[in-house]
Amino acid sequence: MAPSEHRIVGFDGLRALAFLMVFVSHKAPSPRTEALGTAGVWLFFVLSGFLIVRILAAARSAVEAGASTPLGSLGLFYRNRIARIVPVYYAFLLVLYTVRPGDPSSLGTAAFECATWFYVTNVYIAQNGWGTELGHLWSLAVEQQFYLLFAPAALLLPRRHLDALCWILVGASVVMHGALWLAGAGPTRFDVDTLANLGLIALGGLAGLRARPLPGWLAQDWALAGVLILFLTLPLAVAPTGWWLILGRLSGILAALLLLQVIQAREGRAVALLEIPWLRRIGVISYAAYLFHVPLHAERVLALVGLDRAAPRSVSMALDLLLTLLLAEMSWRLLERPARRLLRAPRRRVGASALISP
Numbered sequence: 001m002a003p004s005e006h007r008i009v010g011f012d013g014l015r016a017l018a019f020l021m022v023f024v025s026h027k028a029p030s031p032r033t034e035a036l037g038t039a040g041v042w043l044f045f046v047l048s049g050f051l052i053v054r055i056l057a058a059a060r061s062a063v064e065a066g067a068s069t070p071l072g073s074l075g076l077f078y079r080n081r082i083a084r085i086v087p088v089y090y091a092f093l094l095v096l097y098t099v100r101p102g103d104p105s106s107l108g109t110a111a112f113e114c115a116t117w118f119y120v121t122n123v124y125i126a127q128n129g130w131g132t133e134l135g136h137l138w139s140l141a142v143e144q145q146f147y148l149l150f151a152p153a154a155l156l157l158p159r160r161h162l163d164a165l166c167w168i169l170v171g172a173s174v175v176m177h178g179a180l181w182l183a184g185a186g187p188t189r190f191d192v193d194t195l196a197n198l199g200l201i202a203l204g205g206l207a208g209l210r211a212r213p214l215p216g217w218l219a220q221d222w223a224l225a226g227v228l229i230l231f232l233t234l235p236l237a238v239a240p241t242g243w244w245l246i247l248g249r250l251s252g253i254l255a256a257l258l259l260l261q262v263i264q265a266r267e268g269r270a271v272a273l274l275e276i277p278w279l280r281r282i283g284v285i286s287y288a289a290y291l292f293h294v295p296l297h298a299e300r301v302l303a304l305v306g307l308d309r310a311a312p313r314s315v316s317m318a319l320d321l322l323l324t325l326l327l328a329e330m331s332w333r334l335l336e337r338p339a340r341r342l343l344r345a346p347r348r349r350v351g352a353s354a355l356i357s358p
Contacts, residue, residue: 010262011047012283013274018043019286019293021232023324026136026294027317035235035244038191039251041139042200043231044290046255048143049204056154057162057209063155070155076345077151083343085287088336089140092291093117096134101300108132119144122192129188133295138192140291145194146201163209166202173199173249181246190245200252207256218257219265227258228270281329288328288336298323 018040025037059073068076093116096107107113112132115124122138122145150169154162176195190196217223231254238244262271274280282289298319299311311319 008263009266010271010274011259012280012286013271013276014043014047014259014262015283015286016279016281017274018047019282019289022136022290023293023321024317027320028313032236032239035239035248036232038245038248039231039235042197042249042252043255044139045142045197045200046204046207046252046259049146049201050208050256050259051204052147052150052201053154053162053166053205054208056151057159060155060157060159060162064159073155074151077155078147079343079345081147083340084336085140085144087339087343088288088291088331090117091331091335092288096295101295106133106295108134115141122194125192126189136290136294139197142192142194142197143201146198149198150201163206166205166209169202170199170206173197173202177246177249187245196249200249200255203252203256204259207259210260214257214260214264219261219268221265221268221270224258224261224265224268224270227254227261230254231258282325285325285328285332288331289324292327292331293320293324296320296324296327 021040021043022037025033025035025040056077059068059077060070062068063070063073097113100107108116108131112121112124112128112134115121116134116137119141121134121141123141125135125138150165153165157165173196176193177190180190180193180196185193213219231251234251234254235244235248238248262274265271297316299316301323
């Protein structure tokens with residue numbers, strides 16, 4: 001698709017970056033890479049908030065223009081979210097829980113399985129710990145909970161209050177961090193708590209609602225590169241201190257700033273790097289790639305054809321990445337794109353410029 005109102009230049013490159021950060025954290029775990037992966041998830045949250053809040057803002061504007069009703073807009077919003085997220089998610093769960101590859105215990109308990117089907121994985125993990133290869137599904141649970149909580153409020157309140165609604169979520173997230181810290185909560189609770197993470201989605205929403213451009217110097221290539229480098233190195237530097245999960249979500253501000261820079265500097269050389277075709281393609285298929293990558297082990301696949309020799313970590317990581325991307329591409333072509341065409345509501349003319357497909 002050529003650059004148009006339906007695609008933000010550089011956006012898929014940021015998605016790809018977020019996925020690769022998470023991938024490295026799971027395939028080469030260490031305190032630093034795990035912090036890097038957490039920052040990747042937070043970047044996903046900011047990107048999602050940017051798109052979703054813009055979509056809801058356009059829908060509310062349509063309501064105020066008399067082109068729709070709050071209930072009708074809410075139904076269309078949920079229909080489109082289901083078309084984008086649900087088919088591949090449940091297909092993934094169905095295959096895993098039917099085939100149960102490798103060690104069956106790696107998929108978690110029956111209670112955990114139930115949590116995955118109902119998008120409350122993060123609640124289960126907060127109470128019981130990780131103990132499964134499917135722990136990464138917690139972030140998808142947080143997103144779904146955001147849709148359930150935020151969308152009705154956004155479509156019932158006047159459009160002019162949407163900024164305030166986002167700021168309330170940011171403030172609630174800060175308060176929750178303080179409450180968890182005072183209660184002596186462990187790192188897992190800090191990681192997966194819904195309210196602690198909703199502030200990041202709201203930060204992305206505030207970026208999506210921003211009407212004024214950034215100061216010119218912040219849209220320069222050197223400034224964009226500086227913010228990106230700071231965003232990537234901050235978790236690596238802070239991770240050894242043990243404070244990353246408690247204070248690290250402040251990096252969401254950097255993620256939101258980076259997104260605004262990419263949008264404003266879309267003709268710059270830095271954004272052109274995010275538009276490299278292979279990187280952009282990873283961003284397009286990043287949802288399925290995120291779903292698949294943790295329980296997918298290329299060595300197990302090779303063992304099925306008699307190639308069961310252990311490979312160096314760098315080789316096994318490269319094979320895992322290749323296999324993940326191949327399956328994600330197949331998922332996009334054979335399942336996700338057809339499901340979206342079949343299930344999505346038709347685009348409306350009102351506010352079409354904001355209805356960008358995430």
